[in-house]
Amino acid sequence: MxxxxxxxxxxxxxxxxxxxxxxxxxxxxxxxxxLLPGSVESVVLGVHVNDPGLAGxxxxxxxxxxxxxxxxxxxxxxxxxxxxxxxxxxxxxxxDVVGSQVGPTLALAGSAVVLAGAxxxxxxxxxxxxxxxxxxxxxxxxxxxxxxxxxxxGALLQLGFSFNLQWFPSVGADGFSSLVLPMLTLxxxxxxxxxxxxxxxxxxxxxxxxxxxxxxxxxxGFRLRATHLVPHVAVSSLTVAGNTLGLLIGGAVxxxxxxxxxxxxxxxxxxxxxxxxxxxxxxVLIITAAYVLITTAIDVAALVIDPRLRQEATx
Amino acid sequence: xRTTxxxxxxxxxxxxxxxCSSASTSTTSGADSATPVSGGSITWAVxxxxxxxxxxxxxxxxxxxxxxxxVDSLVYQEKDGTYTPWLASAWETSKDGITYTFxxxxxxxxxxxxxxxxxxxxxxxxxxxxxxxxxxxxxLLGSVKDIxxxxxxxxxxxxxxxxxxxxxxxxxALGIIDxxxxxxGKDLCTPGEKLSGSGPFVIDSYTRGSQVxxxxxxxxxxxxxxxxxxxxxxxDQVTYKFxxxxxxxxxxxxxxxxxxxxxxxxLSVASLTKNQKLTYTDGPASSTTFGFTVNGSSENAPxxxxxxxxxxxDSFDLDTIVNAIYKGQKTRxxxxxxxxxxxxxxxxxxxxxxxxxxxxAALDAAGWSTRDSEGYRTKDGKRxxxxxxxxxxxxxxxxxxxxEAIQDAAKKNTGIEVDFTTPTWAALSADIAKGDWSIYPxxxxxxxxxxxxxxxxxxxxxxxxxxxxxxxxxxxxDAIGATDPAQYKKDLDGIQQYLVKDQALFVPLVESTFPVAxxxxxxxxxxxxxxxxxxxxxxxxVSK
Numbered sequence: 001m002x003x004x005x006x007x008x009x010x011x012x013x014x015x016x017x018x019x020x021x022x023x024x025x026x027x028x029x030x031x032x033x034x035l036l037p038g039s040v041e042s043v044v045l046g047v048h049v050n051d052p053g054l055a056g057x058x059x060x061x062x063x064x065x066x067x068x069x070x071x072x073x074x075x076x077x078x079x080x081x082x083x084x085x086x087x088x089x090x091x092x093x094x095x096d097v098v099g100s101q102v103g104p105t106l107a108l109a110g111s112a113v114v115l116a117g118a119x120x121x122x123x124x125x126x127x128x129x130x131x132x133x134x135x136x137x138x139x140x141x142x143x144x145x146x147x148x149x150x151x152x153x154g155a156l157l158q159l160g161f162s163f164n165l166q167w168f169p170s171v172g173a174d175g176f177s178s179l180v181l182p183m184l185t186l187x188x189x190x191x192x193x194x195x196x197x198x199x200x201x202x203x204x205x206x207x208x209x210x211x212x213x214x215x216x217x218x219x220x221g222f223r224l225r226a227t228h229l230v231p232h233v234a235v236s237s238l239t240v241a242g243n244t245l246g247l248l249i250g251g252a253v254x255x256x257x258x259x260x261x262x263x264x265x266x267x268x269x270x271x272x273x274x275x276x277x278x279x280x281x282x283x284v285l286i287i288t289a290a291y292v293l294i295t296t297a298i299d300v301a302a303l304v305i306d307p308r309l310r311q312e313a314t315x
Numbered sequence: 316x317r318t319t320x321x322x323x324x325x326x327x328x329x330x331x332x333x334x335c336s337s338a339s340t341s342t343t344s345g346a347d348s349a350t351p352v353s354g355g356s357i358t359w360a361v362x363x364x365x366x367x368x369x370x371x372x373x374x375x376x377x378x379x380x381x382x383x384x385x386v387d388s389l390v391y392q393e394k395d396g397t398y399t400p401w402l403a404s405a406w407e408t409s410k411d412g413i414t415y416t417f418x419x420x421x422x423x424x425x426x427x428x429x430x431x432x433x434x435x436x437x438x439x440x441x442x443x444x445x446x447x448x449x450x451x452x453x454x455l456l457g458s459v460k461d462i463x464x465x466x467x468x469x470x471x472x473x474x475x476x477x478x479x480x481x482x483x484x485x486x487x488a489l490g491i492i493d494x495x496x497x498x499x500g501k502d503l504c505t506p507g508e509k510l511s512g513s514g515p516f517v518i519d520s521y522t523r524g525s526q527v528x529x530x531x532x533x534x535x536x537x538x539x540x541x542x543x544x545x546x547x548x549x550x551d552q553v554t555y556k557f558x559x560x561x562x563x564x565x566x567x568x569x570x571x572x573x574x575x576x577x578x579x580x581x582l583s584v585a586s587l588t589k590n591q592k593l594t595y596t597d598g599p600a601s602s603t604t605f606g607f608t609v610n611g612s613s614e615n616a617p618x619x620x621x622x623x624x625x626x627x628x629d630s631f632d633l634d635t636i637v638n639a640i641y642k643g644q645k646t647r648x649x650x651x652x653x654x655x656x657x658x659x660x661x662x663x664x665x666x667x668x669x670x671x672x673x674x675x676a677a678l679d680a681a682g683w684s685t686r687d688s689e690g691y692r693t694k695d696g697k698r699x700x701x702x703x704x705x706x707x708x709x710x711x712x713x714x715x716x717x718x719e720a721i722q723d724a725a726k727k728n729t730g731i732e733v734d735f736t737t738p739t740w741a742a743l744s745a746d747i748a749k750g751d752w753s754i755y756p757x758x759x760x761x762x763x764x765x766x767x768x769x770x771x772x773x774x775x776x777x778x779x780x781x782x783x784x785x786x787x788x789x790x791x792x793d794a795i796g797a798t799d800p801a802q803y804k805k806d807l808d809g810i811q812q813y814l815v816k817d818q819a820l821f822v823p824l825v826e827s828t829f830p831v832a833x834x835x836x837x838x839x840x841x842x843x844x845x846x847x848x849x850x851x852x853x854x855x856x857v858s859k
Binding site: 057089090091092096097100101104155158159162163164166169170171172173257258259260261262263266267273274275 | 502740
């Protein structure tokens with residue numbers, strides 16, 4: 001079997017799994033939200049729910065008077081058509097609400113990951129095998145970056161670089177300058193995590209026999225780490241980076257709040273606290289889709305980068 | 316049946332009632348005597364993004380500050396509570412208070428270009444009062460029997476006299492928009508080209524989650540006379556940024572990134588007033604106060620007993636608690652009515668509260684005389700427990716700390732156990748709709764106090780209970796029908812005495828105001844007295 005068809009089969013299997021995962025996520029959210037206390041009518045109408053006329057109107061317009069199975073089927077068909085329904089709270093189509101917020105979040109999360117990767121790469125390359133003291137200091141810094149509350153870090157950066165130095169705007173999403181502080185806030189914990197992982201992987205690799213062989217050819221120091229060790233840890237680091245998605249989403253909720261940025265995080269927060277089921281479902285689906293997309297992309301990238309994975313697949 | 320939803324709408328507005336502050340630390344921006352200049356633009360930072368920009372569905376009180384820029388009302392409410400011409404240049408009321416005849420201005424145009432005439436106003440009012448449309452404000456027009464339009468003459472015929480009609484008509488809630496799109500209903504909530512009012516500003520762009528930009532309406536020539544000028548607004552452009560985070564909002568103001576903020580956190584007031592570049596202005600305490608509404612029905616036993624409710628009310632020292640929490644930036648309340656309203660019954664001041672010995676005596680007399688191991692009062696083995704539920708979204712500005720301080724004092728002073736939880740609004744409103752609630756902390760906003768009483772206890776809000784404070788509802792009904800101002804005032808006093816002093820069905824805590832903090836370069840900020848919220852920006856100008 002050629003490595004090309006292995007790649008195709010891998011991708012196909014992944015895609016099938018992705019569809020299954022999306023369906024599961026859609027179903028779980030749909031059922032879960034129905035189980036929450038407080039009826040849909042009371043979310044839409046608040047205390048007006050006692051008006052039988054209005055409550056009836058809401059039930060009819062949302063199709064709540066039909067059997068649960070029919071509602072579920074309709075909901076799935078709607079999703080297939082790309083119809084996410086209408087927000088209970090915002091008086092607008094969910095696709096409009098969510099659609100307008102994907103861009104800013106993507107810019108934030110994407111740039112944060114790239115920045116985090118760059119920071120982690122730099123630290124790992126510069127410090128792998130640098131000795132116990134350096135490693136311990138870096139370890140503490142990394143732990144701090146991971147553990148400090150995002151809210152606090154964001155507020156501090158805002159205070160220093162926006163309110164006092166006035167280098168960057170404190171709020172909004174107008175251009176790159178407004179992205180800098182939120183991006184940095186979101187990138188820090190991811191960078192800490194990645195750096196810790198990459199450094200340890202590199203330190204382990206350094207103890208392996210092949211490194212000695214490379215060294216014996218006269219390659220050492222920075223060049224050894226940058227050209228030989230980085231590709232060695234690249235695949236597993238990518239996987240770790242992919243798994244920080246949860247961190248990014250949680251962080252985005254806070255960062256978007258602190259920096260007054262539009263985005264999915266804020267929409268999700270409002271939707272959950274306001275029991276706005278259609279918006280909540282849409283956000284969950286988008287996050288699931290993003291997760292599936294990213295992990296699939298990383299797996300495929302791993303197959304491409306590391307020939308050993310392809311061989312293992314054929315054997 | 317009168318279906319007044321205004322109070323309900325006001326209740327929804329709990330989520331955005333802003334921080335309060337005493338007038339003692341405020342300076343007024345009206346003091347500057349410089350000559351206004353035209354031009355320039357300003358940026359506001361507000362705590363919450365309006366969930367709707369269409370007046371009929373704009374349920375959150377604080378959002379009216381934004382909508383006021385875009386829509387005008389039939390009449391204008393002055394600071395002293397009187398009404399002056401706005402879109403209506405004159406009006407007459409029949410002796411029996413049943414027929415109102417309004418003469419409309421003939422020079423008013425909507426931003427869409429359409430002309431405002433009596434038919435347009437009729438279309439708006441008819442749309443809102445038709446309960447099938449689901450406007451929260453249908454109840455404001457509950458007494459209306461018929462509306463007729465003839466060119467510029469609008470006649471409103473009532474089924475009974477209604478002392479609150481002009482008040483309702485002055486509110487943003489009944490602001491007038493171009494009737495051509497009125498059937499779009501809630502679709503108008505998202506501001507686009509369709510939402511067209513006759514206000515001094517026009518919506519230019521809206522970015523969900525971020526901001527709304529308003530542009531000057533250059534044709535504007537129909538401002539209420541008591542405002543300082545006529546013609547278009549001074550400013551070319553006004554931007555409202557939605558910044559939920561308190562510290563970000565105040566930081567953005569202090570660093571000059573925005574020109575004004577509303578939703579000023581009480582604890583930031585001290586640092587804001589110290590800043591020489593800023594002006595802090597507190598709004599009038601002219602809406603319902605923040606306090607505990609107590610369910611007086613037997614479903615809430617034993618708290619259906621007025622003596623027990625009064626014992627709880629008197630079990631804590633509110634002055635000390637409010638001062639400790641708000642450092643003098645908020646005023647404790649004495650009534651359900653705000654202290655700056657003409658309706659405020661001044662005799663309530665110092666008439667109740669902070670009397671643990673009387674409270675203990677009353678609790679002993681009611682049979683709650685034994686104590687359990689934790690020091691709580693018991694009767695027949697049951698602990699004396701009071702449930703306070705406050706929807707998490709509305710908790711802000713130290714209100715949870717306030718409730719916790721009361722919880723603490725009630726235990727220490729009288730042995731009442733207060734069980735304080737913060738569920739979601741969906742869960743809580745379901746409980747309220749079922750009548751299954753005990754104490755709800757909040758304020759009810761207002762368009763009209765008498766209307767508010769009916770909407771709150773006889774309309775949809777607490778209406779599910781068979782029980783209601785009948786006397787307060789009857790007095791409110793009488794007040795609305797009163798054509799004699801003295802009778803109206805007597806009824807309103809009676810309502811306050813009954814709810815607060817005699818029955819402790821409402822335990823007032825702090826006055827609700829909407830303070831504003833702004834750069835010193837910004838002048839002419841005012842308050843909309845129909846709602847107590849910051850006014851639109853018609854009078855606002857910037858100096859260099």
